[in-house]
Amino acid sequence: MTKIIHPKRARPHRGARKPPWLSITVRRTPRCPKESLVSNLPATEPAVTSAEQLVAIALSLAARRRLRLTHTLFARVAALGRPAGPLPHYLEALQLLPPHCSYSAAQWRSLLEQAARIAEQLAALDVALVTLFCPDYPPLLAEIIDPPPLLYVRGARAQLAAPQLAVVGSRNSAQPALQLTQQWCQAMALAGVTITSGLAFGIDGAAHRGAVAAGRPTVAVMATGIDRLYPARHQRLAGQILEGGGALITEYPPGEAPLPANFPRRNRIISGLSLAVWVVEAAIKSGTLITARAALEQNRELLVLPGSVNNPLSRGCHLLLREGATLVESAAEIVAQLGANFLLQPSQPATAPRASASSPLLAALGYDPATTDEIAARLGWGSADTARQLAELELAGAVVRHCGAWLRV
Structure with a gap:
């Protein structure tokens, strides 16, 4: 990797030969x-x-x-x-x-x-430049108040002009939220929507994986140089995005590190490229809310998934809903907000057997996190018997364990 040298350190020594376009007396x-x-x-x-x-x-x-x-x-x-x-x-x-x-x-x-x-x-680096001089510069992005003068692009640059949905949320989401995000994004990608997100852990990664699973392109907006993938654990996912006809883009030059100040500026591009922004989960103080604010300033439709009042990652969502964001409860509702050019395909049945919704253990669990002992106390069962049946439900795909608590899927 070639190191970017600061201009002050790049002055040639006396007698060094300058390029002809800089040799001006x-x-x-x-x-x-x-x-x-x-x-x-x-x-x-x-x-x-x-x-x-x-x-x-x-x-x-x-x-x-x-x-x-x-x-x-x-x-x-x-x-x-x-x-x-x-x-x-x-x-x-x-x-x-x-x-x-x-x-x-x-x-x-x-x-x-x-x-x-x-x-x-x-x-x-085999990187393309989409500049403000290019006829294929994304038209929606050009409308925002501070559009980037250029985008470094790896992959299919044509995807930047495709109708896109920005998907944003927490890096710390539990498995049910990640699973829902991936399923909905897979369905919307099959309907012709290009999923755009930030390649981060959590909701971003789930959104990209949904599009990859559908075999459709997705756009990842990076907060680093095009040659510095962050997080490094998403190397394989980035490769799948490129293989699937998607694109990795950034406004930052090669060699740029993942500096904290880069992420809020990156978020304006995620929303600026898109017709609408879907907020899955967000804490009150989070980068997700920064993206949501940018979407409102850019006159983008803001779609929000409600959550449990006991989940701190739902409080940012509920704040946006109180301020007038559109509540969505299905992928079909999101697609309907994007316009009539997309057709959501019927969902496929689950391949794994699911536990009956009338299971007394599921009824005791409800839709908020609970520990094994709490569930056992609600049912009056022994802890060992409760743990055994929870394991069976986990194998059936009906519940997942996250941070020591059980969650209903």
């Missing part, structure tokens, strides 16, 4: 300060990549340094078209130089130097 005089600042940028297109890719990478790097880029930049790009002629003039026309922007020409030069190094890496 600038005479600065006090008579024309603005012209000298603009001329300090590379004036020719580099051989390593196209000018538009360089500009998009530089804009993405600037956005990471708190330069606020908004959808108005996309409007200016649409009006100007692709870069033609000297890059300094193009940046000036985009109002990205003083006095319109706080970034100086020298800062843009450093960013363009770093962009050239990143572009060299992409060829070795």
Whole structure:
């Protein structure tokens, strides 16, 4: 893996040969300060990549340094078209130089130097760039207030324009929630919905696995560089996503580590790509609620699954429902919210035998977690007999054990 070098550390030593597009001698005089600042940028297109890719990478790097880029930049790009002629003039026309922007020409030069190094890496990584200059840039994502100037893509870039449903939830969900998420996402993927999530543990992984099980593409939005998979234990899942015609995407350059600040920014892309966002489980203080807030700001439909009042991972869901989110209780209801272009196929019968819903043990368990001793006390049974019958129900797929408690599936 090639290490990304900070521009300040990348200055060539005296006598080193520079690329021709950076070898520009600038005479600065006090008579024309603005012209000298603009001329300090590379004036020719580099051989390593196209000018538009360089500009998009530089804009993405600037956005990471708190330069606020908004959808108005996309409007200016649409009006100007692709870069033609000297890059300094193009940046000036985009109002990205003083006095319109706080970034100086020298800062843009450093960013363009770093962009050239990143572009060299992409060829070795077999990574595509979808930039704001590309006609296949996701149209829904372009509408949000701060769209990313580019996306690094591995896999099928065409999936970025497909109708998508964002699926988000807790990394610590219990097996029943994970099983439900995978089953519903499998059914919705078969109906033609592209499932989009963040490749994290918990609900994200279950959502991707549902689409993979259906043999349909899914989109994973990463909070790291395209060459640094996180979490590492999802290496196999990432491979299955690519083999199934899906895509791994990120706005972060190669080599980017999983920094905490990257995840909230990543979430705006998950919701921005999608027609709607389905919240499965969420604590009050969680990244899932950040995604939900982003969805509301982006005018996306917010669909929420209710849960037990005793489950702390349901409290965020109930908060969203009180604030006006749409309650959903089935995959069919979610598909109906997305429009009439999707047809949900009839669900297949379960292959494993299921315990009777009238089982006294299931009735005593209810739908909230309970320990073996608590269930035995409710029934007046012995603990050993209760544990034996719970094991039988577990083998039948009717209950699961999570953190020392039993849960009904």
